[in-house]
Amino acid sequence: MVRKLYLIAGLYAACVIGAVLSGCSIYDKEDLSKMVATPGDAECQADGAKNGEGDAEGKEKSGDKTEDVESNTDTDGESRGEDMTRLRDYSQISTKKYSWYIVRDKNHGMSGCDNSFPLEQYDAFYVDRVCAEKNEKVMYLTFDCGYENGYTEQMLDVLKKHNAKGCFFVTMTYIRDNPDIVKRMKEEGHQVGNHTVHHPCMPEKSVEEQKSELKECSDFMRNETGYEMDMYFRPPSGEYSEQVLQLAKDMGYKTIFWSMAYLDYDVNNQPGTDYVIDHFAKYHHPGAIPLIHNVSSSNAQALDTVLTNLEKEGYEFRSLNEMKIE
Numbered sequence: 001m002v003r004k005l006y007l008i009a010g011l012y013a014a015c016v017i018g019a020v021l022s023g024c025s026i027y028d029k030e031d032l033s034k035m036v037a038t039p040g041d042a043e044c045q046a047d048g049a050k051n052g053e054g055d056a057e058g059k060e061k062s063g064d065k066t067e068d069v070e071s072n073t074d075t076d077g078e079s080r081g082e083d084m085t086r087l088r089d090y091s092q093i094s095t096k097k098y099s100w101y102i103v104r105d106k107n108h109g110m111s112g113c114d115n116s117f118p119l120e121q122y123d124a125f126y127v128d129r130v131c132a133e134k135n136e137k138v139m140y141l142t143f144d145c146g147y148e149n150g151y152t153e154q155m156l157d158v159l160k161k162h163n164a165k166g167c168f169f170v171t172m173t174y175i176r177d178n179p180d181i182v183k184r185m186k187e188e189g190h191q192v193g194n195h196t197v198h199h200p201c202m203p204e205k206s207v208e209e210q211k212s213e214l215k216e217c218s219d220f221m222r223n224e225t226g227y228e229m230d231m232y233f234r235p236p237s238g239e240y241s242e243q244v245l246q247l248a249k250d251m252g253y254k255t256i257f258w259s260m261a262y263l264d265y266d267v268n269n270q271p272g273t274d275y276v277i278d279h280f281a282k283y284h285h286p287g288a289i290p291l292i293h294n295v296s297s298s299n300a301q302a303l304d305t306v307l308t309n310l311e312k313e314g315y316e317f318r319s320l321n322e323m324k325i326e
Contacts, residue, residue, distance in 0.1 A: 143166055
């Protein structure tokens with residue numbers, strides 16, 4: 001009996017040594033979760049999942065001891081963010097609500113904004129500062145999509161005509177009601193960013209509610225369309241707090257505000273085609289991120305002319321993935 005026990009123990013030890021030498025690939029997902037002691041040590045992931053490029057840093061508190069923990073994101077940008085959001089004490093981060101605003105520059109310089117705190121520390125941006133400082137004529141077109149009003153596919157046609165890329169920030173209900181349009185966005189090389197489930201005032205929500213707004217929208221995108229949501233977040237109505245921005249960063253998102261905007265979202269009080277064309281002519285600037293609402297008839301009618309005029313000025317329209325973030 002004793003001899004059998006020694007034999008079993010020896011075989012078990014050999015298996016463990018073999019597993020260590022061969023890496024983590026032999027473990028299934030459940031086994032791996034048991035192996036990993038802390039999220040920061042998870043260098044091997046099941047099913048061949050790759051780590052992304054998220055570099056958000058957080059604090060893991062244990063009594064009075066505080067340790068730095070590095071956060072990474074996998075292919076869907078959120079699973080490692082799950083670890084980060086559990087580690088951080090969000091009660092220590094300001095919940096003061098801000099409403100995004102810009103100060104236009106009529107000389108085609110970079111717009112001003114609220115400088116209460118540096119956005120970049122939260123991976124939040126409203127302009128490509130590198131392009132602006134180098135006077136590179138690049139623009140990043142962004143569209144907010146809360147619901148469909150019959151104009152989005154027309155706008156996609158225009159983008160395709162100009163070989164222009166954009167990012168469409170969609171709510172969960174937009175995905176639910178328009179899965180084929182969302183698929184087309186992805187198929188034609190655009191980004192689809194997170195605009196939450198219910199379009200709430202995020203600073204007025206609890207941390208768990210904020211997290212749910214982002215995660216449920218992303219999960220629904222994957223399940224409904226088969227595409228992963230691009231890891232860009234636009235706060236509904238431009239309302240945010242440092243806590244909201246930190247949570248989004250910890251979940252793997254870059255928050256994208258805007259450096260150009262006008263009142264285009266009220267479908268019953270549209271600014272008009274000429275107004276939109278003139279607005280872009282007056283306020284375009286290198287590194288600009290314009291906010292364009294997909295429900296606007298004025299935008300739909302003006303977009304082709306706007307892009308044509310900007311191309312004559314030397315502009316190109318790049319993907320947010322090409323932003324020069326330093």
